[in-house]
Amino acid sequence: MEESAATQARVECVESRVVLEARQVSKCYELDEIEVHALREVDLEVCEGQMLAVMGPSGSGKSTLMHMIGLLDRPTTGNVVVEGVDVSRMSPNELAAVRNKRIGFVFQSFNLLPRTSAQANVELPLIYAGVSLLKRASMARASLERVGLGDRLGHYSSQLSGGQQQRVAIARALVTAPSIVLADEPTGNLDSRSGIEVMSILQDLNRQGITIVIVTHDDGVARHAERVVHMLDGRIVHDELVENRTLAEDRMRELDAEEEAAQ
Amino acid sequence: MKFFESFRIALRALNANKVRSALTMLGVIIGVSAVILLVAIGTGVQHEVTGSIEGLGSNLIFAFPGNVEEGGGGSFSVTRQFSLDDAALLERRLGSKDLVVPIIQSPATLKVGNRELRTTIAAANENGDEVFTADYLGGRGYRRSDVSASARVVVLGSTVRDDLFPYVDPVGKSIDINGQQFTVIGHLAAQGGSLTGDQDNQVYMPVTTAQRLLGTRDIGAIVVKADDPADVNLLQRRIKQILRPKFGNEFSVFTQEETLGILTQLLGTLTVMLAGIAGISLLVGGIGIMNIMLVSVSERTREIGIRKAVGAKTYDIMSQFVIEAVVLSVLGGGVGIGLGWSGAAALTRWVPTEVTWWAVALAFFFSAAVGIFFGVYPAYRASRLDPIEALRYE
Numbered sequence: 305m306e307e308s309a310a311t312q313a314r315v316e317c318v319e320s321r322v323v324l325e326a327r328q329v330s331k332c333y334e335l336d337e338i339e340v341h342a343l344r345e346v347d348l349e350v351c352e353g354q355m356l357a358v359m360g361p362s363g364s365g366k367s368t369l370m371h372m373i374g375l376l377d378r379p380t381t382g383n384v385v386v387e388g389v390d391v392s393r394m395s396p397n398e399l400a401a402v403r404n405k406r407i408g409f410v411f412q413s414f415n416l417l418p419r420t421s422a423q424a425n426v427e428l429p430l431i432y433a434g435v436s437l438l439k440r441a442s443m444a445r446a447s448l449e450r451v452g453l454g455d456r457l458g459h460y461s462s463q464l465s466g467g468q469q470q471r472v473a474i475a476r477a478l479v480t481a482p483s484i485v486l487a488d489e490p491t492g493n494l495d496s497r498s499g500i501e502v503m504s505i506l507q508d509l510n511r512q513g514i515t516i517v518i519v520t521h522d523d524g525v526a527r528h529a530e531r532v533v534h535m536l537d538g539r540i541v542h543d544e545l546v547e548n549r550t551l552a553e554d555r556m557r558e559l560d561a562e563e564e565a566a567q
Numbered sequence: 568m569k570f571f572e573s574f575r576i577a578l579r580a581l582n583a584n585k586v587r588s589a590l591t592m593l594g595v596i597i598g599v600s601a602v603i604l605l606v607a608i609g610t611g612v613q614h615e616v617t618g619s620i621e622g623l624g625s626n627l628i629f630a631f632p633g634n635v636e637e638g639g640g641g642s643f644s645v646t647r648q649f650s651l652d653d654a655a656l657l658e659r660r661l662g663s664k665d666l667v668v669p670i671i672q673s674p675a676t677l678k679v680g681n682r683e684l685r686t687t688i689a690a691a692n693e694n695g696d697e698v699f700t701a702d703y704l705g706g707r708g709y710r711r712s713d714v715s716a717s718a719r720v721v722v723l724g725s726t727v728r729d730d731l732f733p734y735v736d737p738v739g740k741s742i743d744i745n746g747q748q749f750t751v752i753g754h755l756a757a758q759g760g761s762l763t764g765d766q767d768n769q770v771y772m773p774v775t776t777a778q779r780l781l782g783t784r785d786i787g788a789i790v791v792k793a794d795d796p797a798d799v800n801l802l803q804r805r806i807k808q809i810l811r812p813k814f815g816n817e818f819s820v821f822t823q824e825e826t827l828g829i830l831t832q833l834l835g836t837l838t839v840m841l842a843g844i845a846g847i848s849l850l851v852g853g854i855g856i857m858n859i860m861l862v863s864v865s866e867r868t869r870e871i872g873i874r875k876a877v878g879a880k881t882y883d884i885m886s887q888f889v890i891e892a893v894v895l896s897v898l899g900g901g902v903g904i905g906l907g908w909s910g911a912a913a914l915t916r917w918v919p920t921e922v923t924w925w926a927v928a929l930a931f932f933f934s935a936a937v938g939i940f941f942g943v944y945p946a947y948r949a950s951r952l953d954p955i956e957a958l959r960y961e
Contacts, residue, residue, distance in 0.1 A: 371955045376876060376953065376954045376955040376958070377953050377954075377956075378953065396881060396953075397880040397882070400878050400879060400880045400881075401880070403876065403877070403878050403954075405878070409876050409877070411958075415869070415872070415873045417583070417873060418583070419583040419584060424579065428877050429877040429878050431572060432874070432877065432878040432879045432883055434572075480878075
């Protein structure tokens, strides 16, 4: 069953189109006058509908790669192609528009606006997309319902648990119906149960056809994906399809059973 | 994105950060109200004092105890006060056409029923009307007999009358001055115009009555009214000759012109001082605004990073921050103007104040400029960062 899922993913990857592509992307910057090569000529294709994990120890360049393909930062050399369009020469404002339409972000530290309600946070990308007031509200509600927070619309970030805040962030990433959702250590600041919940939501969304890229240092998290790209010292050293992919629902059941046994 | 949306975003952000918004506004409010208030006091005092002198007429000569010139124009050294005897001496020795008027001016508290008013007593002899303006609206002035009897009679200036007897004829009514009962015998028409404005806020009584009320045998000054304005300088020399044997150099005689000159000099110093204090308040307010804006930069930079990550363009960020800063500055400035203005109005009970437009405008625009600059400049810098730089900002 797991085997066949992995095989299917490979077939899908071959058949489906490429949503996002990094071509010979390098990133250098100076830190205390020492030149650091965060990325060295990285090539990566993300296929539509795929759940991909980028894995590596800290300093391996995985976060930098996510910033490049998320258009949050510019490569020193090389190109990033989103939906077949090379964005390397776009102005900051054009990049903002592409991020707004095509890319959703989930960060380790959630990055929600403080003292702002869950619904207002989710509406944020829609405001900049020019969606009208009423439509915005209903889209934000629908998105929050999708992550199971339909009853927390008016709550501020400070009134939500870490797991709930991360789900608000996921709802915000989803609300513009992007081509791809990029998640940088999405479970890094969460306890194990909330982490499993978040992974479960991400897997669920992926099953609904949303392309997801997760950046993580945690092998356990990476094994939730269909494909894992291993990075070291700014290079991709290994690219594999996951066998025996972890399903968050199973882990949740295990956790429930463990807790019951402990009691 | 439309302007309306930017406005909504800015208001929502202000609302989400109420403490920061309030503190920023506080800086503007303090700056604006302090400047308005202090300049109002300076201007008010200056106008009241110069107005009271100018209102007296051009053919007047003033004799004061103490040597003003030796004191360097600033401090008086009074060793010996004038008394009514000195006024009588001048009256005997000067021509009968020139009027000699002993003067006492002193602050006093008036009470009628539960109404209380702080004002100034202006006391003189029966020729007081020649020195102080006297346009009677009702009743009469005090006479020679009132002066010799130290009668407890009083004439009200128009402001005093309007404050204490708003709807009734005050003549014959009783009034409490510094705890003693007086009878109102007359009241004056408003003098009108800023120069004599203060004379409306005085009460007039015989000099002898004032001496008894204040418990003194001294008088404040002696005013001589020249029959012919051309004689003023001659008269000034004669007064000096008459007073020198008794007072030596310890007295001063000025024409009205000279008096004004000295006062303007003194009051100019006061105004400069107040303007200095106002400037400091403005600076402190400005620094307050700057601090709160700079302190919130790291939080705001992250906010800008978040907004950019989800698709905000530079224009969206800038318009939000400009609108935020303008709204805070204008609200704070408006509150500051209201506070400064009503503060100035409230203070007139104790100090004359006059709100000046240039002070209002200067304070408002300076505070607004500081608020907008420190609200927008850090945001401008942050809006030019790559989103990831802004998100990482500590």
